[in-house]
Amino acid sequence: xxxxxxxxxxxxxxxxxxxxxxxxxxxxxxxxxxxxxxxxxxxxxxxxxxxxxxxxxxxxxxxxxxxxxxxxxxxxxxxxxxxxxxxxxxxxxxxxxxxxxxxxxxxxxxxxxxxxxxxxxxxxxxxxxxxxxxxxxxxxxxxxxxxxxxxxxxxxxxxxxxxxxxxxxxxxxxxxxxxxxxxxxxxxxxxxxxxxxxxxxxxxxxxxxxxxxxxxxxxxxxxxxxxxxxxxxxxxxxxxxxxxxxxxxxxxxxxx
Numbered sequence: 001x002x003x004x005x006x007x008x009x010x011x012x013x014x015x016x017x018x019x020x021x022x023x024x025x026x027x028x029x030x031x032x033x034x035x036x037x038x039x040x041x042x043x044x045x046x047x048x049x050x051x052x053x054x055x056x057x058x059x060x061x062x063x064x065x066x067x068x069x070x071x072x073x074x075x076x077x078x079x080x081x082x083x084x085x086x087x088x089x090x091x092x093x094x095x096x097x098x099x100x101x102x103x104x105x106x107x108x109x110x111x112x113x114x115x116x117x118x119x120x121x122x123x124x125x126x127x128x129x130x131x132x133x134x135x136x137x138x139x140x141x142x143x144x145x146x147x148x149x150x151x152x153x154x155x156x157x158x159x160x161x162x163x164x165x166x167x168x169x170x171x172x173x174x175x176x177x178x179x180x181x182x183x184x185x186x187x188x189x190x191x192x193x194x195x196x197x198x199x200x201x202x203x204x205x206x207x208x209x210x211x212x213x214x215x216x217x218x219x220x221x222x223x224x225x226x227x228x229x230x231x232x233x234x235x236x237x238x239x240x241x242x243x244x245x246x247x248x249x250x251x252x253x254x255x256x
Contacts, residue, residue, distance in 0.1 A: 012046065013038050013104050015125040019111055020148070022139050030147060031135030033128050037089035039101065043076035046100045048161035049168045052226045056233035058096045060240060063178060063200040069169060071230075073098050074240060076249075077196055083243035099158055105129055108155045118159065120152050171223060172202075175210065179203040183237050187245070194241070201234065202227055 010017060020028075044064075047055055049071065055061060059073040075082045084095050105126035108118040122129055129138075136147045144152070172178050181201035186193040207227065210218075218224040244250055 011107070012042065013101070014107070014123045016123055017107070017109060017121045018124055019109075019119045019121050020106075020138065022142050022144070026139050026142065027131045028129060028138050029132045029135030030129050030138060030151075031132055035089040036085065036091075036101070038104070038126075039075075039085050040082055040087060040089050041080045043079055043081050044072040044074050045098050047071040047073045047098050048100075048158070048165045049226050050161045050164065051096075051098060052229040052233075054096050055098065056229040056236075058093075058236070059233065060236045061230045061233040062181060063169075063172075065180070065198060065200055069178065069200055071165065071169075072199070074237070077237065077240055077244060081244060081249050083240055083247055083249065099161070103155055103158055106151050106155055108159055120148075120155060168223060168226065171218075175206070175214065177202050177206050177227075179206075183234075185238060185241050187241075196237070202230055204231065 044062075047061060047070075051073075052061060052071070055073050059075060062072050062074060063069040064072055075084050084093055085091055105123035105128055107121055109121045110117065111119050124130075137145050138148045139145055178200045179202075181197070181199045183196045184193045185196075215224065218227070
């Protein structure tokens with residue numbers, strides 16, 4: 001969880017984070033924006049387990065490396081490459097938008113490191129929030145508007161989904177189902193293949209070796225369908241590669 005007063009702890013997409021205040025931001029409004037320039041250089045976005053079934057139709061779903069892995073929707077295969085948005089940040093396809101992106105520029109954060117209380121905060125550098133003449137008000141006579149209440153509810157639901165995701169990953173760790181991933185793509189006419197590493201994936205061999213009671217528990221908890229969604233999604237890696245080639249972004253990928 002991000003700490004609102006620690007700039008070096010800011011999560012992906014956020015440049016700054018301040019708590020939403022009925023006094024300081026009484027005149028603020030939130031407005032719809034048609035572009036998301038903050039996405040054009042983002043190739044991987046965090047995903048919650050509740051989104052796997054929908055997201056697997058559009059993105060490869062992998063897990064980050066390290067001691068505390070998180071699920072990621074790949075929007076490109078290389079850092080700095082996003083095949084789903086143009087240079088201005090306009091969506092190029094009718095694609096599922098992960099909740100992590102939809103909550104921006106808002107999020108819940110702890111204002112005090114030792115506190116368990118979460119406050120609704122926002123990124124003040126976003127074009128979607130400010131003292132505009134247009135847009136929907138965030139406060140009515142000093143009280144949160146329905147828009148703000150809905151924003152708070154969405155972010156609370158995101159936090160709950162994040163907790164479920166953490167539990168899912170803990171179960172994967174307990175069963176030792178994650179392994180280092182590697183994808184090799186040999187384009188026709190290329191001298192050497194493109195090899196992609198730096199992610200984790202489910203080890204299908206270990207999955208098949210699980211005991212019947214373990215598999216039954218995973219099915220009852222809803223964990224098994226989520227795992228299958230992840231495995232099915234990996235076939236899209238080659239589609240993302242083809243999109244990078246078609247958009248002329250392989251040169252950028254090679255430079256990265």
